[in-house]
Structures are given as structure tokens and as C-alpha cells.
Amino acid sequence: MRSSETSVKNCRLKFSILFVFVIIIFPHYLRAHIADFDEVWQERAKEAKKAAYKAYRPHPEKVTQSFNHHVHKDSEGSGIGNHNGNSTNRRNLRSHRGPCVATNPIDRCWRCDKNWAKHRKRLAKCALGFGQGTTGGKDGKIYVVTDPSDDDLLNPKPGTLRYGVIQPEPLWIVFARDMIIRLAEELMVSSNKTIDGRGARVHICNGGQITIQFVENVILHGLHIHDIKAGNGGLVRDSVEHYGFRTRSDGDGISVFGSSRVWIDHISMSNCQDGLIDVIMASTAVTISNCHFTHHNEVMLFGASDGYSEDQVMQVTVAFNHFGQGLVQRMPRCRWGFIHVVNNDYTHWLMYAIGGSQHPTIISQGNRFIAPRDINCKEVTKRDYAPESVWKTWNWRSEGDLLMNGAFFVESGNPVNNIRKKGVITAKPGSFVTRLTRFSGALNCVKHKPC
Ligand SMILES: *[C@@H]1O[C@H](CO)[C@@H](O)[C@H](O)[C@H]1NC(C)=O
Numbered sequence: 001m002r003s004s005e006t007s008v009k010n011c012r013l014k015f016s017i018l019f020v021f022v023i024i025i026f027p028h029y030l031r032a033h034i035a036d037f038d039e040v041w042q043e044r045a046k047e048a049k050k051a052a053y054k055a056y057r058p059h060p061e062k063v064t065q066s067f068n069h070h071v072h073k074d075s076e077g078s079g080i081g082n083h084n085g086n087s088t089n090r091r092n093l094r095s096h097r098g099p100c101v102a103t104n105p106i107d108r109c110w111r112c113d114k115n116w117a118k119h120r121k122r123l124a125k126c127a128l129g130f131g132q133g134t135t136g137g138k139d140g141k142i143y144v145v146t147d148p149s150d151d152d153l154l155n156p157k158p159g160t161l162r163y164g165v166i167q168p169e170p171l172w173i174v175f176a177r178d179m180i181i182r183l184a185e186e187l188m189v190s191s192n193k194t195i196d197g198r199g200a201r202v203h204i205c206n207g208g209q210i211t212i213q214f215v216e217n218v219i220l221h222g223l224h225i226h227d228i229k230a231g232n233g234g235l236v237r238d239s240v241e242h243y244g245f246r247t248r249s250d251g252d253g254i255s256v257f258g259s260s261r262v263w264i265d266h267i268s269m270s271n272c273q274d275g276l277i278d279v280i281m282a283s284t285a286v287t288i289s290n291c292h293f294t295h296h297n298e299v300m301l302f303g304a305s306d307g308y309s310e311d312q313v314m315q316v317t318v319a320f321n322h323f324g325q326g327l328v329q330r331m332p333r334c335r336w337g338f339i340h341v342v343n344n345d346y347t348h349w350l351m352y353a354i355g356g357s358q359h360p361t362i363i364s365q366g367n368r369f370i371a372p373r374d375i376n377c378k379e380v381t382k383r384d385y386a387p388e389s390v391w392k393t394w395n396w397r398s399e400g401d402l403l404m405n406g407a408f409f410v411e412s413g414n415p416v417n418n419i420r421k422k423g424v425i426t427a428k429p430g431s432f433v434t435r436l437t438r439f440s441g442a443l444n445c446v447k448h449k450p451c
């Protein structure tokens, strides 16, 4: 008894020395939850940085305009044209039955195919915005999750989700049936993977978070992610070749950390211990689309540190999401990067919707913002740690947003490059948003029917 106690103590002592070392040498990797930043992780971090710079778009306004162009093109002749979108009532929106009713260009890219289950990989060409070109596991085999358990973090069983995500080759991961997966610790997703929940109700909940760390090209689609808890840490395998000691995880729903080309689509998320989605540590080329967020305080964090200027590489599109019941703030909260927030429906917030510090560029276009009743919380925006004399130079622009119930967006900075020039494609206005976001969240797709 006593000897094992001593050895635990020794182990802790060694561990804390190691930890101090990690803090001193790699202050910015403090949140990385990597206890031993060994050669494998150092190499991954280096490769990830290269990939991020490669994915970075020097002319982000081309990306925002291309996105807007797709939305306009898609709505021509699809009946979106005359929709009056100012009803605040979204109830019954989804009770639609009948032929395919894809209501935005991302969905129209795949949902109308009744053989979607045979053609799953067609999804890989559907991302728009900064995450466009994210193909996930398109070039790999289909891997079927048949076993919801997560009992062995070092040698996960074939058939489990954890076994699939650590494989070195591209994989398109699907689920044999409805399942509830409680992750024992963080799920370390490797490069070139798609986790595709279509055709099954997959809940990842009550356990560890999904971590996308120092990797590239990942698609998450059609999952329910909720009630994620902070992990205790421990030995976790992150690839077939490597495992390492993880410190306590935050309990985010999804943590995108130093990664590029990530597309998060049709995910339903609520009630996680930390954030719902973090995009941090020089991640870029990310699109978060068609998600439904509810019951959460700090929803999305883009850039975790005012001191980490590498986050200037960060470019994120937030589109067609529904920010719904029980949300409080950070939808998202941004630092450093370039964020296109377009055609989202903000029906609930308690404090504010979009915030930030350290001069991020925020282009808000064609969203609907419905302010809460509280007269003190009508402002969509919130700036932190800077007086007006400083933040007035940050480029935060609102265009075509539908502001309801007294909502107001405080703009600052210059109109973004070219944005008012002739020929510039503005976004579909906020009055179309109820339709564009009508099917947000995980869908119940049935085989042999349009989804
Ligand atoms: C909705 O739009 C109609 C006409 O387009 C207008 O009369 C009405 O006041 C609007 N309602 C709200 C809640 O803004």
C-alpha cells in the first residue's frame, strides 16, 4: 500500500517537474494538453504550421464574395426569392415532408440525391467559405463504427470510433446503427478523416471531447455532441505509431488546435463544460456551417490569447448556423484573424452575440439578430480589453444584417477592401435566414430517400 503511494507521489513529482519544463519552454502550448512535447509532437506542430500557411488566403474578400455568390446562385429559381423572414417563430420549421428541400448551396450539393448513402463521399466537394477544399477521408476506405465502447485508450478495439480516427491513412468513418458514445478521454482525430453520422443517430456525450490537434483536412458531419466533460488526462494513443501523456482536457465539444482545413457541418451541440467549439493556436481554413447550438454559455472561441500573434493566420467562415435557445455569449469571440459570419440565425443570446479583442476582422453579412428582452443586452457586439480610441480601427462591419427587437451592431474600422465597389457581391440579406438555416443541426437521413 505504502510503496504504491510513494510511487504515485514520485510519479506526480516527476510529472510536475516535466510540466514546469513544458510551461517554460512552450508557454503557448500550455493549452495543448501534451505533457511530453516529444519529437513526434514537435514534428506535427511544424508540419501543421506549414499546412496552415499554405491554406491561408491572402485575399480573404475573394472567399467571402465567392461564398455570397454561391448563395445567390442557389436561391435563383428555388423559391427562396420572396421569403419574408422576419417571423421570430421557428417552430414547425422542420416538420416538412416531401421532396428534397435543401435550402442553401452547401446542402443542395448533396441532400437531393436519394442515393446519398451510396455516394457519401460526394459531401467532400460541398464545403464553402474558408474551409472549401476540405475533403476529409475522401481518398480512403469507408470505416464502419460497430462498437460504441471506448474502453482502451492505448489499444483501441477495431470497430470503435477511436480505432478509426488514429489510423494513418485517409478514412471515411460511418456508423452501423444509432449509438451513444461516451469517450473515456479526448478523441485524437488524425489528418484526412471524415466522421459522417448520416443514417444513424450518433450522440457523442457525457465524456471526453473531440480534439483536432496539429492535423489537416478533417470533416465532422451529422453528429450530436453534448454534455462533454473535462477529461482527467492520462495516456492516450493519438496514432498507430505514437501515444503520450495528456493533461486534463478542457471539456470543449470540439477543439480545433493548430489545424487547418476543417469543416464542421450539421452538428447539434449543447451544454459542454468549456466551449462548444474552439478554433485556436494558428488554426485556419475552417468552415462551421449548418450547426444548431443551444443551452450553453461560452459558445465559440476563435483565438485563445491576446499575446499569440500567430493567430493572424486564422480565417474562419461561420454560415447557416442557428444560435438558439439558452445561449449566452461568444458566437463567436474572436482574436487576430479574419472571420466571415454570414447568413446565421441568432434567435437567442443573453449577453452579446459576437465579440473579440486584439483587432480581429469580423465581416457580418446577412445574419438575423434578435435581441433579448433585457434592455442592457441589445448590442450584438462586444469589444474587450481596448478603449474606443483603439478598437475604432478594428474592422467590424455589418452588411445586410436583419436587426430585430432593438438589436444593434456597433461597427468600426474601414469598410473592408472593395466591399462597396461596383460588381462586389453582397450577401443574401438577413430576411432569408430562416429559410437558409431551416435544417440546421444533425439531420435524420434515411437511405434511398433524399435527405
Ligand atoms: C415583419 O414584416 C412585416 C412586413 O414585411 C412588417 O409589417 C412587420 O412589422 C414585421 N414584423 C417584425 C416583427 O418586424
Ligand SMILES: *[C@@H]1O[C@H](CO)[C@@H](O)[C@H](O)[C@H]1NC(C)=O
Binding pocket: 139, 168, 170, 191, 192, 216, 217
Ligand atoms: C493527407 O492526404 C494528403 C493527400 O492524400 C497527403 O498528401 C497528406 O500527406 C496526408 N496527410 C497526412 C498527415 O497524412
